[in-house]
Amino acid sequence: MPIKKKSVLLYIGTLISAILAVLFSLALKKSSTYKEAHSNLGYYYGFNGDLEKGLIHCLKAITIDPMFAEAYNNLGMLYALQRKNLKAIEQYEKALDINPKLATVYYKGSHKK
Numbered sequence: 001m002p003i004k005k006k007s008v009l010l011y012i013g014t015l016i017s018a019i020l021a022v023l024f025s026l027a028l029k030k031s032s033t034y035k036e037a038h039s040n041l042g043y044y045y046g047f048n049g050d051l052e053k054g055l056i057h058c059l060k061a062i063t064i065d066p067m068f069a070e071a072y073n074n075l076g077m078l079y080a081l082q083r084k085n086l087k088a089i090e091q092y093e094k095a096l097d098i099n100p101k102l103a104t105v106y107y108k109g110s111h112k113k
Helices: 005-030 035-047 051-064 070-081 085-098 103-110
Strands: none
Touching: 005 035, 005 070, 035 051, 035 070, 070 085
């Protein structure tokens, strides 16, 4: 039975994601104010079904740096996963207010023209 390229890529992506989560967790043990680690862990937990843990990390990143656009973007993604679309759009708009060139927000189609 041939190995499917899509299955292998999915497995590799999952493995890389898990490794990054461990690395970000280790970074937070060294410095709990590492905003990028909190934001990325929020993203990781959200896509792996732990939305509450994801929200905690994204909100922590925003507490550390209220001008950190990527954390608002990740928070928007978490709200979108919960079908809280108005809250998601609010977070995406905050991300764009801070960084109008944040490509991932435009990719998600949440911006207004």
